[in-house]
Amino acid sequence: xxxxxxxxxxxxxxxxxxxxxxxxxxxxxxxxxxxxxxxxxxxxxxxxxxxxxxxxxxxxxxxxxxxxxxxxxxxxxxxxxxxxxxxxxxxxxxxxxxxxxxxxxxxxxxxxxxxxxxxxxxxxxxxxxxxxxxxxxxxxxxxxxxxxxxxxxxxxxxxxxxxxxxxxxxxxxxxxxxxxxxxxxxxxxxxxxxxxxxxxxxxxxxxxxxxxxxxxxxxxxxxxxxxxxxxxxxxxxxxxxxxxxxxxxxxxxxxxxxxxxxxxxxxxxxxxxxxxxxxxxxxxxxxxxxxxxxxxxxxxxxxxxxxxxxxxxxxxxxxxxxxxxxxxxxxxxxxxxxxxxxxxxxxxxxxxxxxxxxxxxxxxxxxxxxxxxxxxxxxxxxxxxxxxxxxxxxxxxxxxxxxxxxxxxxxxxxxxxxxxxxxxxxxxxxxxx
Amino acid sequence: xxxxxxxxxxxxxxxxxxxxxxxxxxxxxxxxxxxxxxxxxxxxxxxxxxxxxxxxxxxxxxxxxxxxxxxxxxxxxxxxxxxxxxxxxxxxxxxxxxxxxxxxxxxxxxxxxxxxxxxxxxxxxxxxxxxxxxxxxxxxxxxxxxxxxxxxxxxxxxxxxxxxxxxxxxxxxxxxxxxxxxxxxxxxxxxxxxxxxxxxxxxxxxxxxxxxxxxxxxxxxxxxxxxxxxxxxxxxxxxxxxxxxxxxxxxxxxxxxxxxxxxxxxxxxxxxxxxxxxxxxxxxxxxxxxxxxxxxxxxxxxxxxxxxxxxxxxxxxxxxxxxxxxxxxxxxxxxxxxxxxxxxxxxxxxxxxxxxxxxxxxxxxxxxxxxxxxxxxxxxxxxxxxxxxxxxxxxxxxxxxxxxxxxxxxxxxxxxxxxxxxxxxxxxxxxxx
Numbered sequence: 001x002x003x004x005x006x007x008x009x010x011x012x013x014x015x016x017x018x019x020x021x022x023x024x025x026x027x028x029x030x031x032x033x034x035x036x037x038x039x040x041x042x043x044x045x046x047x048x049x050x051x052x053x054x055x056x057x058x059x060x061x062x063x064x065x066x067x068x069x070x071x072x073x074x075x076x077x078x079x080x081x082x083x084x085x086x087x088x089x090x091x092x093x094x095x096x097x098x099x100x101x102x103x104x105x106x107x108x109x110x111x112x113x114x115x116x117x118x119x120x121x122x123x124x125x126x127x128x129x130x131x132x133x134x135x136x137x138x139x140x141x142x143x144x145x146x147x148x149x150x151x152x153x154x155x156x157x158x159x160x161x162x163x164x165x166x167x168x169x170x171x172x173x174x175x176x177x178x179x180x181x182x183x184x185x186x187x188x189x190x191x192x193x194x195x196x197x198x199x200x201x202x203x204x205x206x207x208x209x210x211x212x213x214x215x216x217x218x219x220x221x222x223x224x225x226x227x228x229x230x231x232x233x234x235x236x237x238x239x240x241x242x243x244x245x246x247x248x249x250x251x252x253x254x255x256x257x258x259x260x261x262x263x264x265x266x267x268x269x270x271x272x273x274x275x276x277x278x279x280x281x282x283x284x285x286x287x288x289x290x291x292x293x294x295x296x297x298x299x300x301x302x303x304x305x306x307x308x309x310x311x312x313x314x315x316x317x318x319x320x321x322x323x324x325x326x327x328x329x330x331x332x333x334x335x336x337x338x339x340x341x342x343x344x345x346x347x348x349x350x351x352x353x354x355x356x357x358x359x360x361x362x363x364x365x366x367x368x369x370x371x372x373x374x375x376x377x378x379x380x381x382x383x384x385x386x387x388x389x390x391x392x393x394x395x396x397x398x399x400x401x402x403x404x405x406x407x408x409x410x411x412x413x414x415x416x417x418x419x420x421x422x423x424x425x426x427x428x429x430x431x432x433x
Numbered sequence: 434x435x436x437x438x439x440x441x442x443x444x445x446x447x448x449x450x451x452x453x454x455x456x457x458x459x460x461x462x463x464x465x466x467x468x469x470x471x472x473x474x475x476x477x478x479x480x481x482x483x484x485x486x487x488x489x490x491x492x493x494x495x496x497x498x499x500x501x502x503x504x505x506x507x508x509x510x511x512x513x514x515x516x517x518x519x520x521x522x523x524x525x526x527x528x529x530x531x532x533x534x535x536x537x538x539x540x541x542x543x544x545x546x547x548x549x550x551x552x553x554x555x556x557x558x559x560x561x562x563x564x565x566x567x568x569x570x571x572x573x574x575x576x577x578x579x580x581x582x583x584x585x586x587x588x589x590x591x592x593x594x595x596x597x598x599x600x601x602x603x604x605x606x607x608x609x610x611x612x613x614x615x616x617x618x619x620x621x622x623x624x625x626x627x628x629x630x631x632x633x634x635x636x637x638x639x640x641x642x643x644x645x646x647x648x649x650x651x652x653x654x655x656x657x658x659x660x661x662x663x664x665x666x667x668x669x670x671x672x673x674x675x676x677x678x679x680x681x682x683x684x685x686x687x688x689x690x691x692x693x694x695x696x697x698x699x700x701x702x703x704x705x706x707x708x709x710x711x712x713x714x715x716x717x718x719x720x721x722x723x724x725x726x727x728x729x730x731x732x733x734x735x736x737x738x739x740x741x742x743x744x745x746x747x748x749x750x751x752x753x754x755x756x757x758x759x760x761x762x763x764x765x766x767x768x769x770x771x772x773x774x775x776x777x778x779x780x781x782x783x784x785x786x787x788x789x790x791x792x793x794x795x796x797x798x799x800x801x802x803x804x805x806x807x808x809x810x811x812x813x814x815x816x817x818x819x820x821x822x823x824x825x826x827x828x829x830x831x832x833x834x835x836x837x838x839x840x841x842x843x844x845x846x847x848x849x850x851x852x853x854x855x856x857x858x859x860x861x862x863x864x865x866x
Contacts, residue, residue, distance in 0.1 A: 027528050056500060056529035057540065063496045064539070067489060095460050096488035102682070102733060104711070105538015106497070107490065150709045153686040153718070249535070253586040276583045278537070278738040280713060281745055285586070300535060305711040312714055 001076045002043040004121075007069040007114070009062045010036045012412065013055060013422040014353065014385060023194035025220030026248040030054035032385060033422070034353040035061035035110075036412060039117045041077045047121025048411040049113040052324045052352040057106075058422065064110035067097060072114060081122030085145050088115050088330040092147065104302035108327055115328025116358070120408035130329070130408045131364035135171060139164035142369065146334045154308045160337045167372040174368045182399035183363055184374065185381040186214035186244070188351060190233070193218045197232055204236045211398030214242040214269065214378055220250035223259055230266040239267075246272035249300070253282045257289045270294035270318055277301050283315035294318050299325060299349035304334045311342040318376070320349045323358035329408075332362055336370045345375065351382030356393035357409040360400045388416040434509045435476040437554075440502040440547070442495045443469045445845065446488060446855040447786065447818060456627035458653030459681040464488035465818060466855070467786040468495040468543075469845060472550045474510045480554025481844040482546040485757045485785040490539075491855065497543035500530060505547060514555030518578050521548050521763040525580065537735035541760055548761025549791070553841035563762070563841045564797035568604060572597035575802065579767045587741045593770045600805040607801045615832035616796055617807065618814040619647035619677070621784060623666070626651045630665055637669045644831030647675040647702065647811055653683035656692055663699040672700075679705035682733070686715045690722045703727035703751055710734050716748035727751050732758060732782035737767045744775040751809070753782045756791035762841075765795055769803045778808065784815030789826035790842040793833045821849040 017029040033055050039047035051061045071090050072080075080087055091111045092103065100107045123133040134142070143160050187210075190203035200217075207215050217233055219226040226245075233243055245268045251259060256274040271293055275282045277300035287295040298320030301307055310316045319339045321332055339346045346366055348359035356379075363379050371377070379400055386392035391409040394401050403409055419425050450462035466488050472480035484494050504523050505513075513520055524544045525536065533540045556566040567575070576593050620643075623636035633650075640648050650666055652659040659678075666676055678701045684692060689707035704726055708715045710733035720728040731753030734740055743749045752772045754765055772779045779799055781792035789812075796812050804810070812833055819825035824842040827834045836842055852858050 026531070030529065030532075054529050054532045056527065057497070057533045060493065060497045060500050060539065061533060064490070064493045067493050094489065096463060096486070097490045098459070099463075099487045100490045100494060100539050100542070102710070104735065105540065106493065106533050107539060109533070150685060150712060150715070153715060252583060276738045277535070278736065279583060279742065281742050282583070282586060302537065303711065305709045309712065309714050 001078060002041050004039050004072055004075045004077050004080065005042050006040040007066070007072050008038040008040060009065045010417060011058050011062045011422045012036050012417065012420045013058060013428070014420055015427060017055070023192050024218040024246065024248040025193060025250040027054060032353050033058040034412070035065055035113060036417070037065050037113050037117050039072060039114075039121055041121070044077050045121055045124035045407075047117035047119070047124070048408070049115070049117030049120060050324065050354055050410055051109040051113040052355060061106055061109060064106045065113055068110055068114050077121065078125070080118055081125050084115070084118055084122060085330060087118050088327060089147060091115065092327060103305070103327065108303060109325060112324055112326055112328040112331075115330060116323070116408055116410060119329045120410055124407040127406050129361060129403045129405060131361040131368070131403070132175070134329070134333070134365040135175060135368040139168060142333060145330045146337070147330065150305045151308060151334065151338070154312055155338050155341050159341060163337055163340050164369060167369050170372065171368050174372065178364050178367065178402045182396065182401045183360065183367065184378045185212065185395045185398055185400050186216060186242070186378045187212050187381045187383070188216040189383055190215055191217035191246070193221050197229065200229060201232060201236050204233050208237050208241055213240065213398060214244065216244040216246055216272070216380070218248065219245045219263070220247035220259070223262060226259070227262055227266075230263050230268065234266045242269035244268065244270045244272060244296070247274050249273045249276055251275050253285050256286050260290050260293060264293065268293055270296040272296040272320065273300070278306065280306065280309045280313050280315050283310060284313045287315055287317065296320050296347065298322055301325065303327070304331050304338065307335050308338055311338055311344060316344060319344050319346045321346050321359065321362060322349045323355055323362060329362075336362065336366045340371050345377045346371070347378050348380060350380040353385055354389060354410055356381060356386065357389050357391065360393055360403060361408060364402060388412050434511060435474050437472050437505055437508045437510050437513065438475050439473040440499070440505050441471045441473060442498045443850060444491050444495045444855045445469050445850065445853045446491055446861070447853055448860060450488070456625050457651040457679065457681040458626060458683040460487060465786050466491040467845070468498055468546060469850070470498050470546050470550050472505060472554055474554070477510050478554055478557035478840075480550040480552070480557070481841070482548070482550030482553060483757065483787055483843055484542040484546040485788060494539055494542060497539045498546055501543055501547050510554065511558070513551055514558050517548070517551055517555060518763060520551050521760060522580060524548065525760060536738070536760065541736060542758060545757055545759055545761040545764075548763060549756065549841055549843060552762045553843055557840040560839050562794060562836045562838060564794040564801070564836070565608065567762070567766070567798040568608060568801040572601060575766060578763045579770070580763070583738045584741060584767065584771070587745055588771050588774050592774060596770055596773050597802060600802050603805065604801050607805065611797050611800065611835045615829065615834045616793065616800065617811045618645065618828045618831055618833050619649060619675070619811045620645050620814045620816070621649040622816055623648055624650035624679075626654050630662065633662060634665060634669050637666050641670050641674055646673065646831060647677065649677040649679055649705070649813070651681065652678045652696070653680035653692075656695060659692070660695055660699070663696050663701065667699045675702035677701065677703045677705060677729070680707050682706045682709055684708050686718050689719050693723050693726060697726065701726055703729040705729040705753065706733070711739065713739065713742045713746050713748050716743060717746045720748055720750065729753050729780065731755055734758065736760065737764050737771065740768050741771055744771055744777060749777060752777050752779045754779050754792065754795060755782045756788055756795060762795075769795065769799045773804045778810045779804070780811050781813060783813040786818055787822060787843055789814060789819065790822050790824065793826055793836060794841060797835060821845050
């Protein structure tokens with residue numbers, strides 16, 4: 001029986017702050033980074049996962065992943081692959097590490113990286129991309145992936161089964177549709193705060209030319225700038241293209257409402273992260289005040305318990321699942337089912353390092369086996385850093401193509417691992433000096 | 434001008450799992466630990482702080498504290514002491530580290546440890562214990578300590594000023610009262626799940642004999658056991674002593690309600706941590722169903738934003754502030770003011786490593802300058818590990834005595850640092866083998 005013999009962790013950082021890619025109202029100078037994990041088996045396929053960070057602290061994130069090694073090293077790889085719920089429960093259930101969350105922050109992201117790496121390993125062993133590996137499971141198997149603790153007041157196993165069974169008979173036609181036509185994307189590339197008006201205009205025009213019917217702008221730095229930039233973007237893209245705006249948690253409730261009312265004449269589609277991701281009640285107040293502008297959040301939502309409350313409270317119109325913030329595929333399957341129960345579309349957060357690569361699997365699975373709907377669903381697309389992955393995400397005519405390679409698409413290229421390793425890779429020792 | 438020249442971090446662990454002290458429904462075998470930080474100045478006093486953990490992961494916590502060193506080392510000590518809000522803002526505002534929370538989990542606890550160490554340094558320099566150092570500040574200075582981001586829908590600076598000004602004229606009489614009579618305590622020592630009925634009875638009897646009028650039992654493992662243990666404790670202590678129970682997050686909403694209804698005939702005073710600390714709406718549902726049994730939580734509440742919502746929603750009757758979970762004294766001052774605004778008593782979580790030492794300063798300050806009330810206020814007391822501190826907490830006749838030594842009482846003794854250092858101290862290399 002092949003064993004998981006090693007859990008390797010690498011601190012990989014890209015010097016994105018040297019450009020202004022990724023700049024927003026709360027994150028002026030990110031160096032997009034990954035605490036990258038490889039589960040090594042010797043005989044069978046390895047498993048690859050990562051936690052996305054934005055620079056400093058990536059070493060702390062890597063240390064948290066290393067702290068999980070005793071739960072993983074020495075496990076039988078096929079049994080681990082066959083019961084990913086057991087692995088997830090084992091990691092989440094470490095009673096001493098749990099104190100450091102519980103189920104939030106650095107330790108929870110570490111669990112997510114390891115669980116996702118085990119999904120990569122399992123899907124490779126099965127010869128399937130993760131979205132098809134998941135979509136090949138029965139409703140009962142899918143429900144078996146989920147830890148229902150703290151969920152039962154909003155979603156029971158029976159309700160989850162009902163959702164999955166309703167979609168089951170027509171799964172095959174949606175797999176075929178996705179393979180042929182892909183899944184809708186929107187692009188954030190025009191909208192970073194650090195860009196000039198000229199660059200914004202040019203990139204917005206280019207986005208429409210490339211087939212996108214939705215773009216996103218960062219807001220929250222300066223109100224006059226935001227009004228000017230949104231007006232400009234609206235003029236460039238016309239009325240038929242949705243423009244989302246993203247405040248990256250910058251505001252208190254009252255400021256969010258006031259600020260967005262100034263932007264409203266230019267028809268923003270959603271306001272993303274208007275305030276603290278922890279603040280369910282504030283999101284509810286903002287959503288009530290700003291309708292029909294939608295409220296979206298999720299990239300910093302720590303776990304299923306907070307997503308559950310956002311849905312219970314009617315606080316969000318769009319759920320922005322993140323592949324690397326919560327405890328991995330298992331918890332994200334729970335979140336997809338919660339969203340389906342409450343009828344809220346899931347539009348994943350992407351960008352960063354590898355998020356586009358990973359979340360497409362989750363949205364495709366959502367469409368095939370859970371929501372069975374593309375209505376108001378769209379995956380974020382940021383066109384950078386894909387060249388570092390062995391199975392990069394691709395977008396054609398404004399749509400993600402469905403991945404075919406076995407696994408979860410989280411594997412970084414060997415030369416990337418050598419060049420961008422922090423602090424001793426050549427990108428940091430030579431070029432950065 | 435003396436500088437903060439070094440930030441030292443030590444991984445200190447006590448092998449408490451060798452006994453069953455500290456065992457509860459979610460934490461069966463904790464090794465109470467501290468990621469311990471010393472801000473060194475060379476000339477002036479040093480500052481001492483800690484993050485409390487329960488064993489594995491204390492190294493990750495220590496790594497997070499080290500990641501904050503660039504914000505601290507090289508600062509002028511007197512200026513840092515004179516503007517602790519600036520230090521706090523600088524640490525919370527690190528835009529790259531913020532991604533790992535934001536304001537929650539390992540990184541936020543690291544900020545708490547460093548901020549608290551700076552308070553220790555500042556109070557030592559002023560020759561005052563932290564509670565008196567705080568209580569010597571004007572209402573305006575106290576409000577100046579607080580980051581009001583995400584609070585303004587529940588507490589404005591003017592409202593905070595109003596609360597502080599109302600208490601100001603009578604501060605001196607409460608300082609005198611505390612110095613003479615101390616502050617009410619309750620004890621958790623009888624109630625750990627690992628204890629036999631005989632040990633529970635003996636310790637409960639002893640608690641009453643020692644002057645406590647409130648004890649606490651851990652529950653949530655097995656319903657029949659809990660009913661038997663609570664009945665037994667009630668028989669031992671009689672009707673005049675309050676018995677709180679603590680489920681350590683074990684239940685979903687419906688289970689919490691059902692379980693507590695079985696315990697209700699034996700008159701539990703409060704139910705602590707009935708479910709996930711992230712679940713504001715579940716706490717509200719539980720509180721509604723179980724009144725007049727009180728609902729308490731806080732030791733795992735990640736920050737002021739979640740406390741704010743618990744108060745806004747009417748979800749808690751008792752707020753259990755923790756000295757080391759949130760971002761230090763500054764955030765805890767905000768939490769005290771929020772509680773005062775909503776009329777909810779603060780009963781701090783203590784025990785662990787150093788929590789009794791630290792929280793007494795916060796409750797005493799609350800009484801002197803914020804709530805000005807002892808009604809329903811009580812500080813947890815767990816009688817272990819105090820011998821490792823240079824200024825240990827003491828309880829006499831069921832009341833905490835007011836600390837007199839300058840600082841925040843977080844300093845560990847030198848021989849403790851040597852003996853319990855993990856993994857190379859003799860407690861771990863010799864006795865543990």
